[in-house]
Amino acid sequence: MKIATWNVNSIKARLPNVLDWLKTAEPDVVLMQEIKTVDEGFPRLEIEDLGYQCAVHGQKSYNGVAILSRRGLEDVSARLAGDDADEQARYLEATVEGVRVATIYLPNGNPADSEKYPYKLGWMKRLKARAAELLAEERPVVLGGDYNVIPTDDDVHDPVAWQGDALIRPETRAAFREILYLGYTDAFRAKVPTPHRYSFWDYQGGAWQKDHGIRIDHLLLSPQAADRLQDAGIDSKPRGKEKASDHTPVWCTLADPE
DNA sequence: ATGACTCGCAACGCGAGA
Numbered sequence: 001m002k003i004a005t006w007n008v009n010s011i012k013a014r015l016p017n018v019l020d021w022l023k024t025a026e027p028d029v030v031l032m033q034e035i036k037t038v039d040e041g042f043p044r045l046e047i048e049d050l051g052y053q054c055a056v057h058g059q060k061s062y063n064g065v066a067i068l069s070r071r072g073l074e075d076v077s078a079r080l081a082g083d084d085a086d087e088q089a090r091y092l093e094a095t096v097e098g099v100r101v102a103t104i105y106l107p108n109g110n111p112a113d114s115e116k117y118p119y120k121l122g123w124m125k126r127l128k129a130r131a132a133e134l135l136a137e138e139r140p141v142v143l144g145g146d147y148n149v150i151p152t153d154d155d156v157h158d159p160v161a162w163q164g165d166a167l168i169r170p171e172t173r174a175a176f177r178e179i180l181y182l183g184y185t186d187a188f189r190a191k192v193p194t195p196h197r198y199s200f201w202d203y204q205g206g207a208w209q210k211d212h213g214i215r216i217d218h219l220l221l222s223p224q225a226a227d228r229l230q231d232a233g234i235d236s237k238p239r240g241k242e243k244a245s246d247h248t249p250v251w252c253t254l255a256d257p258e
Numbered sequence: 259a260t261g262a263c264t265c266g267c268a269a270c271g272c273g274a275g276a
Contacts, residue, residue, distance in 0.1 A: 009275080010265055034275085036266065061266050062274075108276060148276070167276065202276065203263035214276080246264080246276080 001071065001254045003029040003101065004235075005144035005217050007200075007247035011035040011066070014245055015043050021238050022050050027251060028071045029096050031103035031144040035064035042066060059089035065103040065145075069096045082126035090123070099225065099254065100134060104145025109166030117166050120148070124175040131179050134222065140254070141222035143184065146247065148216055149176040151186070154195035155215035167216060184220040187252040191232040199234055200247045208239055217250045228254040 004027040008014040011032070022030070030052075035042060039058040047054055051070045057078040058064040067073065073094050080091040090105040104127065109120030127143075134141045150168045153159040162168045180186065188197070198213025207213065221229060232252035239248040 013265065034265095108274085110274095110276065162276095165276075200276070205262055207263095216276080243264095 001029065001097065001099065001256065002027045002251055003031070003099075003142050003144065003219065003254065004249045004251035005031040005033070005103070005146070005219055006238075006249040007033040007105070007146040007217060007245060009034050009036070009245040009247065011042060012037060013243065015046065017238055017241055017243060017245070019046060019050065021235075021249065022047070022052070022068075025235060025249065025251070027249075028069065029101055030068040031101060032066040032068065033064075033103060033105040033146045035066050036061060037064060055092060055094050057089045057092040063089045063105055065089060065092045065105050067092055067094045067101060067103050069094070071097050080123070080126050080130060082129060083122070086123075098257070099140045099142060100137070101142045101144065104143060104147065106145065106147045106149065108148045109172065112164060112166040112169060120166060121171060121175055124172075124179070128175070128179050128182065131184065131220075132182050135183055138224060139222070140225035140228060142225055142252075142254075143220040144218070144250075146216060147176065147218050149173065149218070150214050150216055151176055151189075151218075155198075157196065157198070157212040157214070162214070167214065179220065183223055185223075185226040185229070187219040187221050187226075187229055187232040188215070188234065188250055190226070190229060191252075197234055199250050201239060203246055217247055219250060219252050221252070225254060228257070230255050
């Protein structure tokens with residue numbers, strides 16, 4: 001089963017690129033972020049034509065997440081518990097052939113001296129609680145998404161330039177490690193030890209051409225999923241296309257159960 | 259170099275992104 005995560009930065013602006021990529025990459029499951037539309041605006045028919053079912057948790061203009069699957073889609077559940085006042089559409093879970101998957105659009109948190117940073121850290125605490133609950137179920141789990149976390153200095157072109165940023169601050173990294181240390185595996189890092197492989201390149205300053213990127217899109221696997229991990233990678237081709245998202249897909253493959 | 263890009267919106271510049 002091939003599972004990918006992709007922050008598309010507007011599904012409407014990205015639809016031709018997304019359809020092309022679905023046809024060529026042939027993922028079984030896509031964990032999508034920043035669709036930037038309400039549920040009714042999601043191009044469901046075009047994607048269903050390629051054999052996918054869609055679960056959508058949208059929001060007007062900002063955020064919004066979706067799960068695409070061509071191998072079934074059951075028990076869909078939106079929102080992250082722990083803050084009933086949180087109206088931002090950033091979390092959606094579903095089950096595909098016994099694998100519990102979540103699409104995650106973790107808050108950016110900048111500026112780090114604003115109220116946005118405590119919101120990010122609070123959101124990470126809520127995610128940790130949910131991640132722990134899922135671990136207790138002792139089943140394959142894949143938590144994929146735009147974490148807005150640069151885990152280590154191997155995951156950024158210029159760590160000094162990012163100093164103090166909400167994506168790299170020690171508190172951010174510690175909160176991310178807390179989730180990993182529950183027992184989750186970073187699928188890409190487990191398969192690709194090479195440093196300086198990125199999933200995001202800013203639109204500005206020729207960052208893509210100069211490979212000035214950051215690795216912030218991650219697939220975290222429970223032990224039962226990690227036991228089935230066959231391969232993982234970053235598909236940088238979509239980032240080089242016309243009208244590209246600033247993020248590119250990160251994927252992993254899980255062996256089918258016995 | 260007071261820059262640099264892209265998105266949605268009911269806009270005709272702005273906030274947000276990272």
